[in-house]
Amino acid sequence: MNLKILLPFQVFADQTGVKRIVAETREGSFGMLPQRQDCVAALCPGILVYETEAEGEAYVAVDEGVVVKTGPDVLVSVRRAMAGRDLRQLRESVEKEFLELDEEERSARSVMAKLETGFLRRFANFKHA
Structure with missing residues (x-):
């Protein structure tokens, strides 16, 4: 999958080759794999986790926002984001x-x-x- 994390005035991350994504909504966490159907979800503040073959797991703290999956593309639009490898x-x-x-x-x-x-x-x- 291709993951793009958008902030109001910049692209925070643009990652290709993503194997899985885990995001948090008000109803709980949900995961996305490449074969998942297209979807839209409102995100609550929390940790977004994604994994690539080359870099392994990565963590991004995100504010409220929305995630949209269309085919292999996943767009995450949030007000604030901060990345890190160590929780x-x-x-x-x-x-x-x-x-x-x-x-x-x-x-x-x-x-x-x-x-x-x-x-x-x-x-x-x-x-x-």
């Missing part, structure tokens, strides 16, 4: 990355709340003038 190291990297992103999101939300409040205040003053 322990991948887990530590994911925790660190996501904690940093959570802090950035909190900061961005705070700034947006201040902008919205200022806009509403100016709009109310404009309406009364």
Whole structure:
């Protein structure tokens, strides 16, 4: 199979010769072999596992997204992804990355709340003038 992992602004991975793929959905894990029927599934945050003849098993931590299998092609589209060969190291990297992103999101939300409040205040003053 041919596996392509897409992020919003780049191709994260483009792998050929994939023997099997295991992905996680809200209903549980499911596997894909080359002969599997075409399918579409919504992914939940978790670990996507794929195996190639040349490199063996590889692990990719993925955020929410979707997987589409059509013939020999498997497209995975997610917001964020991080690859690793060692699950322990991948887990530590994911925790660190996501904690940093959570802090950035909190900061961005705070700034947006201040902008919205200022806009509403100016709009109310404009309406009364």
